[in-house]
Amino acid sequence: xxxxxxxxxxxxxxxxxxxxxxxxxxxxxxxxxxxxxxxxxxxxxxxxxxxxxxxxxxxxxxxxxxxxxxxxxxxxxxxxxxxxxxxxxxxxxxxxxxxx
Amino acid sequence: xxxxxxxxxxxxxxxxxxxxxxxxxxxxxxxxxxxxxxxxxxxxxxxxxxxxxxxxxxxxxxxxxxxxxxxxxxxxxxxxxxxxxxxxxxxxxxxxxxxx
Numbered sequence: 001x002x003x004x005x006x007x008x009x010x011x012x013x014x015x016x017x018x019x020x021x022x023x024x025x026x027x028x029x030x031x032x033x034x035x036x037x038x039x040x041x042x043x044x045x046x047x048x049x050x051x052x053x054x055x056x057x058x059x060x061x062x063x064x065x066x067x068x069x070x071x072x073x074x075x076x077x078x079x080x081x082x083x084x085x086x087x088x089x090x091x092x093x094x095x096x097x098x099x100x
Numbered sequence: 101x102x103x104x105x106x107x108x109x110x111x112x113x114x115x116x117x118x119x120x121x122x123x124x125x126x127x128x129x130x131x132x133x134x135x136x137x138x139x140x141x142x143x144x145x146x147x148x149x150x151x152x153x154x155x156x157x158x159x160x161x162x163x164x165x166x167x168x169x170x171x172x173x174x175x176x177x178x179x180x181x182x183x184x185x186x187x188x189x190x191x192x193x194x195x196x197x198x199x200x
Contacts, residue, residue: 003149004163048146049103063104064174067167074164 002077004070006043008052011069013041015059030058102177104170106143109171113141115159125158130158 016026024035032051039045040055047055056063116126127137132151139145140155147155156163 001150002163004167005149040139046146046148049105050101052104053101061177062175064171064178067104067171067174069162069165071167072169074167075162078162078164082108 002074002081003043004074005040005046006068007073008047008066009041009043009065011073012055012059014069015061015066016041019059021059026055026058027091030055102181104172104174105140105146107170107173107177108147109141109143111166111173112155114169115161115166121159121162122197123171124160126155130154176194188196 016023023034023041024036027034030037031054036045037055038049040047040051053063056066076079113130117124123134123138127134130137130151131154136145136151137155140147140151155164156166
């Protein structure tokens, strides 16, 4: 299952690294603890709407831009899931039959 | 401040009503309580990533589509906020001066 908090975290980290800023700088500007921001970036904690807005303000990234990036990543993940080429699926009868 | 949970809730309700489905139907399909879903739709509760995925599955709406809609709404809200025409702002000196 693709989890929103993981993709949100990835996108937040991407935005921060693009600006060459440290966790310490952004957490200070957003008034959240460094540990909390780190957990959010790693998708281990759900950011509340208020804190997400605060982090976006600290990054000077409109939340709509952040979500657009997440939406694009999600669309790719959904596409990959719908055309699953994992070994488990490749071993299904119809695939075996077509290979015979 | 524009809150993500409020826009997410609006978008979830819009999707549900577009399908002419009741809160009871969707909460049952998503295996969340009716009260919880109602609170999420009204932006009063943050939905966890797992529950959001479950609600999207129940609505048969890819999460990327939901987030795209939210991103678009957010962009409009951000634009409105940046070109604020509220009475408080309209009464600011520079506006008064240009009207004189």
